[in-house]
Amino acid sequence: xxxxxxxxxxxxxxxxxxxxxxxxxxxxxxxxxxxxxxxxxxxxxxxxxxxxxxxxxxxxxxxxxxxxxxxxxxxxxxxxxxxxxxxxxxxxxxxxxxxxxxxxxxxxxxxxxxxxxxxxxxxxxxxxxxxxxxxxxxxxxxxxxxxxxxxxxxxxxxxxxxxxxxxxxxxxxxxxxxxxxxxxxxxxxxxxxxxxxxxxxxxxxxxxxxxxxxxxxxxxxxxxxxxxxxxxxxxxxxxxxxxxxxxxxxxxxxxxxxxxxxxxxxxxxxxxxxxxxx
Amino acid sequence: xxxxxxxxxxxxxxxxxxxxxxxxxxxxxxxxxxxxxxxxxxxxxxxxxxxxxxxxxxxxxxxxxxxxxxxxxxxxxxxxxxxxxxxxxxxxxxxxxxxxxxxxxxxxxxxxxxxxxxxxxxxxxxxxxxxxxxxxxxxxxxxxxxxxxxxxxxxxxxxxxxxxxxxxxxxxxxxxxxxxxxxxxxxxxxxxxxxxxxxxxxxxxxxxxxxxxxxxxxxxxxxxxxxxxxxxxxxxxxxxxxxxxxxxxxxxxxxxxxxxxxxxxxxxxxxxxxxxxxxxxxxxxxxxxxxxxxxxxxxxxxxxxxxxxxxxxxxxxxxxxxxxxxxxxxxxxxxxxxxxxxxxxxxxxxxxxxxxxxxxxxxxxxxxxxxxxxxxxxxxxxxxxxxxxxxxxxxxxx
Numbered sequence: 001x002x003x004x005x006x007x008x009x010x011x012x013x014x015x016x017x018x019x020x021x022x023x024x025x026x027x028x029x030x031x032x033x034x035x036x037x038x039x040x041x042x043x044x045x046x047x048x049x050x051x052x053x054x055x056x057x058x059x060x061x062x063x064x065x066x067x068x069x070x071x072x073x074x075x076x077x078x079x080x081x082x083x084x085x086x087x088x089x090x091x092x093x094x095x096x097x098x099x100x101x102x103x104x105x106x107x108x109x110x111x112x113x114x115x116x117x118x119x120x121x122x123x124x125x126x127x128x129x130x131x132x133x134x135x136x137x138x139x140x141x142x143x144x145x146x147x148x149x150x151x152x153x154x155x156x157x158x159x160x161x162x163x164x165x166x167x168x169x170x171x172x173x174x175x176x177x178x179x180x181x182x183x184x185x186x187x188x189x190x191x192x193x194x195x196x197x198x199x200x201x202x203x204x205x206x207x208x209x210x211x212x213x214x215x216x217x218x219x220x221x222x223x224x225x226x227x228x229x230x231x232x233x234x235x236x237x238x239x240x241x242x243x244x245x246x247x248x249x250x251x252x253x254x255x256x257x258x259x260x261x262x263x264x265x266x267x268x269x270x271x272x273x274x275x276x277x278x
Numbered sequence: 279x280x281x282x283x284x285x286x287x288x289x290x291x292x293x294x295x296x297x298x299x300x301x302x303x304x305x306x307x308x309x310x311x312x313x314x315x316x317x318x319x320x321x322x323x324x325x326x327x328x329x330x331x332x333x334x335x336x337x338x339x340x341x342x343x344x345x346x347x348x349x350x351x352x353x354x355x356x357x358x359x360x361x362x363x364x365x366x367x368x369x370x371x372x373x374x375x376x377x378x379x380x381x382x383x384x385x386x387x388x389x390x391x392x393x394x395x396x397x398x399x400x401x402x403x404x405x406x407x408x409x410x411x412x413x414x415x416x417x418x419x420x421x422x423x424x425x426x427x428x429x430x431x432x433x434x435x436x437x438x439x440x441x442x443x444x445x446x447x448x449x450x451x452x453x454x455x456x457x458x459x460x461x462x463x464x465x466x467x468x469x470x471x472x473x474x475x476x477x478x479x480x481x482x483x484x485x486x487x488x489x490x491x492x493x494x495x496x497x498x499x500x501x502x503x504x505x506x507x508x509x510x511x512x513x514x515x516x517x518x519x520x521x522x523x524x525x526x527x528x529x530x531x532x533x534x535x536x537x538x539x540x541x542x543x544x545x546x547x548x549x550x551x552x553x554x555x556x557x558x559x560x561x562x563x564x565x566x567x568x569x570x571x572x573x574x575x576x577x578x579x580x581x582x583x584x585x586x587x588x589x590x591x592x593x594x595x596x597x598x599x600x601x602x603x604x605x606x607x608x609x610x611x612x613x614x615x616x617x618x619x620x621x622x623x624x625x626x627x628x629x630x631x632x633x634x635x636x637x638x639x640x641x642x643x644x645x646x647x648x649x650x651x652x653x654x655x656x657x658x659x660x661x662x663x664x665x666x667x668x669x670x671x672x673x674x675x676x
Contacts, residue, residue, distance in 0.1 A: 001319035001320070002298065002300075002303075002319075003298040004298070005296065005297075005298055006297060006298055007297065008280060008297030008341075008343050010343075010346070010455060029541060031341075031344070032449060033449040033452075034339055034340060034341065034344065034449075035321060035336075035339060037541070038320075038321060038336075038338075038339025038340065038341075039320035039321050039322075039339055040541060040542070041298075042300075042319050042320050042338070042339065043320055043606065043609050044572060044606045045541075045542045045572070045606065045607065045609065045610060046541045046542055046543075047571060047572070048541075051297065051341075053343070053344050055344055055448065055449045055451075055452035055453070056452050056453045056454075056455050058453065060448075061446075061447040061448040061453070062447070063447060073447075075447070075448045075449065075452075076447055076448070077447070077448060077449055077450075079333070079444070079450075080447050080448070083440065083441040083442075083444070084441075085441065085444070085445070085446075085447055086447070102409065103324070103387075103408060103409025103410075104333075104334055104387070104390060104406065104409070105324065105327050105334040105335050105336050105387065105409055106321065106336065106409065108330070108333045108334060108335050108444075108449070108450040109330075109335050109336070109340060109449040109450055109451070109452075110449075111448075111449060118540070118541075119540065120540075121614075121615070121618070155618050155619075155622055156539070156540070156614070156615040156618035156619060157539055157540025157541070157542075157615060158540060158622075189408065190404075190405050190408040191405075191408050191409055217612075217614030217615060217617060217618050218618040218621070255621070
């Protein structure tokens with residue numbers, strides 16, 4: 001249970017980190033809080049030659065509201081969000097998600113950027129942020145690009161990150177005053193990885209809905225215009241109009257062949273819808 | 279070895295340690311502070327929980343090197359701590375421990391709850407302690423102990439501190455290192471290539487531990503596809519990550535396959551044999567291989583069956599993939615993630631095969647690593663999406 005030996009570098013700034021990553025030719029791994037990579041290193045599932053520790057980089061520890069969106073640096077931790085040390089433009093949605101990630105000791109070190117980079121399908125942020133319509137900025141020595149979360153997550157443990165690129169910041173749009181938020185997950189044990197996860201952002205006033213079905217062993221199902229899940233249109237009585245059959249069909253189409261698994265996912269999504277309407 | 283300077287229990291410490299040394303091993307082995315216990319060593323059991331810059335953290339998955347300049351408090355440093363003193367008395371009174379192995383981590387987490395929770399809510403205490411496993415007590419005594427300390431303190435008008443006293447952003451323990459000590463160290467040399475002896479002499483039959491079914495279609499008649507499947511070198515070139523060591527014969531194909539799942543990468547070197555039955559347009563590939571780096575071994579089997587589609591103009595390829603994994607990599611207890619990987623690989627294989635059979639120049643001139651990223655051209659991405667829909671849109675892929 002000890003990691004294989006690795007070399008260790010603590011770059012002084014983001015550019016130095018990117019240079020180290022570029023020079024490593026794929027043999028380096030970035031570490032931030034280490035709450036996902038640490039276990040994999042200890043189990044020797046991952047044996048990088050070089051670990052580049054970015055956890056000290058002040059430029060990634062920012063949280064500021066810019067226009068109508070919140071910009072969070074990659075090193076903001078789950079506990080930072082849970083405790084309200086960062087501004088909140090989601091009217092409590094992100095605080096609620098953060099407070100239920102793993103355990104407090106993990107939340108004190110685990111970062112939002114690290115969680116996204118790791119792209120575990122059962123993790124919270126990839127689904128929650130997709131439902132909130134967030135975007136992620138990736139940086140390499142060649143420059144920066146910004147992707148929607150749903151375009152960033154490609155599959156199980158697969159993100160759109162290219163060699164030499166790291167997650168720099170997350171951009172979260174403000175949740176409108178009429179936007180209802182619902183988030184539910186099913187874990188066999190509190191704090192463990194979810195087996196099913198539903199996240200919804202429904203705005204009856206704007207007749208819009210974003211729905212995410214996560215923890216499906218691959219990239220989450222992100223429905224940016226979810227009217228079809230509510231009988232064709234989003235109205236104030238969307239809770240009654242939720243169409244479990246349509247959600248089931250969506251899961252079947254995504255390759256979830258087991259009817260019992262689909263039932264669990266649909267039930268959890270229904271809970272999220274109920275929470276939003278409560 | 280790197281020199282690591284930090285504060286442990288209010289004492290400045292400066293000691294050499296390998297970068298891979300966890301904070302738990304650092305305090306236990308170098309400072310003899312053995313009150314910090316190691317249970318699972320991968321962040322699940324909570325026995326190693328310590329205070330890092332005043333808040334709880336897992337010392338088994340936090341490397342000492344990452345705590346340069348940080349303020350570490352182990353259970354030994356909480357002797358005089360007011361909350362912990364009250365908790366010790368409550369643990370004794372409520373019989374909140376038996377063997378005591380989880381207790382140091384439990385006390386650190388309990389102290390954090392006493393500090394932060396406004397009231398002694400049982401549910402919140404249980405959730406708050408869910409990251410600390412105790413196999414003796416059943417938690418009843420522990421929960422009562424924590425409840426009683428919270429109640430007593432709130433009765434004395436000691437206000438809760440919901441953020442645990444932390445005021446800065448970023449991972450606990452980070453950001454306090456003195457800057458500009460980046461001497462460039464040479465990276466470790468890659469392990470030597472596998473020895474000649476890595477290739478097994480026989481390829482036994484086996485019963486797979488894990489089975490998964492996949493299906494894809496090709497716009498070519500079954501007979502043509504079956505003939506293509508006889509060309510082992512051609513098929514190998516279409517299989518993502520596969521490279522052959524020598525000219526293949528059906529009874530023995532030697533080579534390697536590189537697989538990557540997120541940060542996990544392996545290269546299995548070994549041998550396979552190929553069987554086919556022209557009467558039923560079906561066949562089987564059985565292989566065995568080892569990954570030197572992770573000391574893991576695998577046995578794998580792919581059974582295929584070709585079925586005519588569209589009146590024989592196209593072919594459905596039905597695959598039944600079975601494998602058994604032993605060693606380090608077998609610890610990945612998430613079969614769903616492996617299924618997702620298999621889906622992506624089969625889609626990639628199908629795309630390569632179609633291209634190869636359509637006579638297009640092979641984009642797989644050099645065997646690519648098994649990575650979705652390696653084939654991320656937009657054209658191919660669109661094409662894969664199409665194949666995904668065709669192959670897996672029927673709900674039968676799991």
